Structures are given as C-alpha cells and as structure tokens.
Amino acid sequence: MQTTSKLTSSQTTIFTEMSALAIQHKALNLGQGFPDYDPPSALLDLVKDAIDDHKHQYAPMAGVLALREIIAQKVLHAYGQYVNPSTEITITAGATQAIFTAIAAFIYQGDEVIIFEPAYDSYRPSIELAGGKAVVYTMEAPDFKINWTLLAAMISPKTKMIIINTPHNPTGTILKADDLLQLSRIVKDTDIIILSDEVYEHLVYDGQLHESVLKYPELYQQSISVFSFGKTYHCTGWKVGYCIAPEYLMNEIRKVHQWNVFSVNSFVQHALAAFMADASQYLLLNQFYQQKRDFFLEILKTTRLRPLKTEGTFFQLCDYSNISDLDDVAFAKEMTVNHGVACIPISVFYDDHRQDKLIRFCFAKTEGLLTAAGEKLKQIR
Numbered sequence: 025m026q027t028t029s030k031l032t033s034s035q036t037t038i039f040t041e042m043s044a045l046a047i048q049h050k051a052l053n054l055g056q057g058f059p060d061y062d063p064p065s066a067l068l069d070l071v072k073d074a075i076d077d078h079k080h081q082y083a084p085m086a087g088v089l090a091l092r093e094i095i096a097q098k099v100l101h102a103y104g105q106y107v108n109p110s111t112e113i114t115i116t117a118g119a120t121q122a123i124f125t126a127i128a129a130f131i132y133q134g135d136e137v138i139i140f141e142p143a144y145d146s147y148r149p150s151i152e153l154a155g156g157k158a159v160v161y162t163m164e165a166p167d168f169k170i171n172w173t174l175l176a177a178m179i180s181p182k183t184k185m186i187i188i189n190t191p192h193n194p195t196g197t198i199l200k201a202d203d204l205l206q207l208s209r210i211v212k213d214t215d216i217i218i219l220s221d222e223v224y225e226h227l228v229y230d231g232q233l234h235e236s237v238l239k240y241p242e243l244y245q246q247s248i249s250v251f252s253f254g255k256t257y258h259c260t261g262w263k264v265g266y267c268i269a270p271e272y273l274m275n276e277i278r279k280v281h282q283w284n285v286f287s288v289n290s291f292v293q294h295a296l297a298a299f300m301a302d303a304s305q306y307l308l309l310n311q312f313y314q315q316k317r318d319f320f321l322e323i324l325k326t327t328r329l330r331p332l333k334t335e336g337t338f339f340q341l342c343d344y345s346n347i348s349d350l351d352d353v354a355f356a357k358e359m360t361v362n363h364g365v366a367c368i369p370i371s372v373f374y375d376d377h378r379q380d381k382l383i384r385f386c387f388a389k390t391e392g393l394l395t396a397a398g399e400k401l402k403q404i405r
C-alpha cells in the first residue's frame with residue numbers, strides 16, 4: 025500500500041519553523057508575514073453586525089454577490105478593467121487557495137509552469153501535485169530584474185502557465201509597465217495562462233503604481249489574478265481572498281473550486297462587502313506601510329545589516345555578509361536564538377537553496393516592536 029503523499033520532499037515551512045523558534049526563545053518575530061496589530065475597528069464591527077444578522081449559512085459558491093460587485097467597482101476604478109461580478113470573480117479561502125485551484129484546474133501531467141525564484145513557497149508544491157513541472161527563472165540579487173528575452177527563450181511547447189508576483193515576496197521589488205508590456209508581447213497568440221499573484225497590490229511605495237495584469241486588456245484575456253484581504257485589511261488569519269479571470273477561464277476554475285472548498289466563510293464576506301465601500305481604507309495603505317518601511321530603514325541604519333531597496337510589500341531584505349559567514353538558515357536561527365529577533369532566510373525561496381547571505385524582515389509591526397527589535401539588532405557586530 026502506498027502511504028506517502030504525493031509531496032514526498034515537503035517539510036514544515038520555514039515560516040512555521042521560525043515562528044516556533046521565536047516563541048521558544050521569546051524572540052521578537054519579524055519573520056512570518058503578518059501584522060501585530062488588529063484589522064480596522066470598523067471592519068470588526070461589521071463582522072459582528074454580520075454575525076448578529078445571522079449570516080451563518082453557506083455563501084454562494086462563487087462568493088457573496090455584494091462582495092463581488094464591490095470588487096468589480098474597485099477593479100474598474102483602480103485598473104480601468106470592467107469585470108463581470110457574476111462570471112469573472114470568485115471569492116476564495118485566501119490567495120493560496122486561489123493559486124492552488126487555478127493550477128489544479130489547468131495544469132496536466134507533464135505541463136511546464138515557469139516560476140520566478142526567489143518564489144513564494146506554495147507555487148512549486150501546487151504545480152507538482154497537479155503533475156506539472158516547475159521551470160525556474162532565477163532573479164539575481166540585488167535588484168532581481170527579469171530579462172524578458174531570456175524568459176522568452178525558456179518557453180517550450182509544454183509551457184502552460186507563467187506565474188508572476190508583483191509586488192514581490194520576498195524581494196520587495198515591483199514589476200514596471202515595461203515588464204507587463206514585454207510579458208504581454210511574449211504570450212500574445214499563445215495559449216499560455218498568466219497566473220498573477222497580486223496580494224500586495226496596495227503596498228507600493230515612493231509614488232509608484234501597481235502594475236496589475238488587469239490594466240492590460242489583451243493580457244487580461246489570458247490571465248488569472250489573485251488577491252488577499254488578509255494583506256489589505258490586516259487579517260491574515262481570516263484567509264479570505266479572491267481571483268479574477270475572463271469567463272472562459274473562470275468557468276474552469278469554479279469547477280475545481282466547487283469540489284475543493286465549495287464556498288468561503290459567509291459572515292466575513294458580508295462584512296468585507298460593506299467595508300470596501302470606504303475606498304480610503306485601501307487607498308491609504310501605501311502611505312501607512314511606506315511610513316513603516318522608512319521607520320524600519322532608519323532603525324537599520326544603526327545596525328551593521330545592509331538593507332536592499334524595498335519598492336513594495338511589507339518585507340525588507342538585508343545583506344548580512346559583513347557580519348557573518350554562516351549560511352542564511354544558520355544565521356537566521358542564530359539571530360532568533362542568540363539575538364532575540366526572528367527573520368526568514370532567503371535561500372528557502374530557491375529550489376537550489378542558493379546562498380546570497382540575505383535575510384527577510386517583516387515590517388508590518390507596531391513602532392514599539394520595530395524599535396525593540398532595532399535595539400537588539402544594534403548589538404550584532
């Protein structure tokens with residue numbers, strides 16, 4: 025009898041491991057990507073209202089219509105793309121489920137999916153479970169730019185999907201308009217599907233704009249974009265997100281979604297629908313997080329860590345090569361155990377675990393926590 029799962033090499037994620045180590049050693053946790061503050065109180069009140077209003081039974085398979093309608097309004101306003109709430113939006117149990125479902129729907133045995141490393145850790149196992157093969161484009165530190173000519177050369181007759189992620193976890197880089205235009209040119213007249221992970225869409229800094237696939241009408245016709253309320257409203261534990269795709273793709277996604285989760289938490293969807301009416305809540309997020317990024321950068325100046333440029337997300341990469349020769353996993357563990365600050369090593373975002381001596385901090389934390397972490401980081405010489 026076969027009693028091993030199809031993911032034989034899969035282990036506990038480094039995020040779980042570092043968070044457990046942080047708890048064990050009472051370290052300040054700047055590792056895993058979640059805020060240490062609550063969602064907006066108005067949203068919490070709306071959740072309570074939805075509970076009082078008895079929104080406890082199954083939501084529609086595609087999600088509460090009012091939520092899909094307000095998302096469609098937002099997309100039109102932010103990206104200039106009309107998407108039909110009935111046929112082009114599905115609410116999912118976080119972005120991770122949207123990614124998994126999209127891959128499960130379209131990837132057949134032997135299909136190739138191009139991913140960009142360092143990469144968010146759910147892409148590869150989702151591809152492999154579907155029987156596909158991850159083909160890696162490696163982005164090089166420190167600027168992690170994509171050379172689209174090289175990317176085009178990686179496309180084979182088996183290429184079924186390309187997964188992009190902007191703003192990018194863990195590097196904090198963003199794709200620019202020119203990147204999207206080049207990608208659009210490369211996949212034009214092919215059957216390649218773009219899976220665009222845009223969970224940090226509202227965390228873009230220094231006056232730059234988020235380049236969504238939804239801004240590019242031709243590209244949209246062969247794209248699935250995924251989003252997460254967890255990142256936007258400081259509620260990562262609620263695990264609610266959504267995906268958007270043209271109807272011919274969304275029909276297939278829903279076939280898998282239906283037998284996977286069927287539908288997502290009902291009262292949270294009702295609360296989110298009401299809360300999204302106030303656009304300022306997400307429009308001001310750039311400012312909120314830019315201030316945190318700058319605050320953390322000032323703190324880092326007092327340390328020997330060398331920060332890389334962060335254009336988006338709530339992550340800050342730092343080069344520690346002038347402090348230690350340890351590999352990044354060992355260094356991250358030493359930081360947690362001996363210096364009291366947890367972080368994430370970057371090698372875990374690469375299949376070949378390449379060593380660039382980089383660690384990632386999450387700055388979605390209160391100023392008090394960031395300051396306390398700074399005091400400890402200063403001591404590392």
Ligand SMILES: Cc1ncc(COP(=O)(O)O)c(C=O)c1O
Pocket residue numbers: 057117118119120121144189192193221223251252253254255260263264265
């Ligand atoms: C790039 C990226 N995609 C997707 C997710 C998952 O989002 P969710 O918590 O909504 O599943 C994360 C969470 O860290 C992420 O960083």
